[in-house]
Amino acid sequence: MVRSLTILGATGSVGRSTADVVLAHGEELRVEAVVGGRDAGALAEIARRLGAKFAALADESGGGALKQALSGTGIECGAGSSAVLEAVEREADTVLAAISGTAGLAPTHAALKPGRRIALANKESLVCAGAAFMADARRLGVEIMPVDSEHNALDQALAAGRNGDVEKAVITATGGPFRTWSRERIARASAKEASAHPVWSMGSKINIDSATLMNKGLELIEAHHLFELEAERLDVLVHPEAIVHGLVQWSDGALTAGLALPDMKVPIANALRDQGRLRMSLPRLDLAAIGRLSFERPDEARFPCLSLAKAALKAGGALPTILNAANEIAVEAYMAGRIGFYDISEMVGSICSTFSGRAMAAPATVADALAIDQEARRAARQLIPA
Structure with a gap:
């Protein structure tokens, strides 16, 4: 039986590896929709290679370029948040969720549909809103298959x-x-x-997170x-x-x-398996x-970010959400040359300390998680040197 697949984050490294797995198993897998961030040309190329029925670009300003790149292919397309949600809503047996960062949380959560499988490569869905996300997955009978190799x-x-x-x-x-x-x-x-x-x-962001x-x-x-x-x-x-x-x-x-x-093709193939493993x-x-x-x-001692994350996990509540938000802002500032390497852990530790005294409960919903995320980001930005 041919199974349908939607790929969120199709132009990233996990998305490209997923495309290789799909192309090696065209008799078992077909692609319903692909979602990319800003690169209209790259998304159009992947959509054509995989024979997708729909392509969505998160960046609304790239809609014209995507439409032009797909002209004559018969592949429907759109741009902006509504188009991403349209891609998620389309009928598919499995959604591979590989949008990087907190930006992937809302569309990955929207992909939770009864009987679906989520091949999960977006760790922020669980770091930021783990209890709420997994509760909704259980309630809807959604199978979560981890894609990260670990x-x-x-x-x-x-x-x-x-x-x-x-x-x-x-x-x-x-x-x-x-x-x-x-x-x-x-x-x-x-x-x-x-x-x-x-x-x-x-x-680059994940690479720097690996360095810290x-x-x-x-x-x-x-x-x-x-x-x-x-x-x-x-x-x-x-x-x-x-x-x-x-x-x-x-x-x-x-x-x-x-x-x-x-x-990455090894864990991706495992996450996309059905009755048996994909060869x-x-x-x-x-x-x-x-x-x-x-x-x-x-x-x-040399890599204090690991200690900070362990402490956030042990403390629970909203602290993992806050930790992730502060880290994304700090890494962004480091990549821009505005702070040094160890300023990342200093910033994250400072924000976690600021919020830890408030006894914030774990987010009950994804909307709650996103609200806490935004509050922590605002606080973290204030620590970046002018």
């Missing part, structure tokens, strides 16, 4: 036992470009240096909601080879691990050729 590996490893028998679920980190750098050298790092991820090809290890902190919060595991049962290990993506330590002493080459003609993992896998504890 959570996808955990999802597979956790199938080996019961949740109550999990002592620790561990996600791995490459350590980023500054793993071996001194704190003094890291303090002088430019945004270009921070964006140079040693393994994965991702967007905030990305791992956000992934712990995401794992908490995905797998119903408390902060005490979640951890991070640095693993530079990026072969082991997730591990589960069981109460009987056994350890189950998810391994794969660092290629992918990718290189196979050759452990003998690799020869050695290494692990180390993250250095939270």
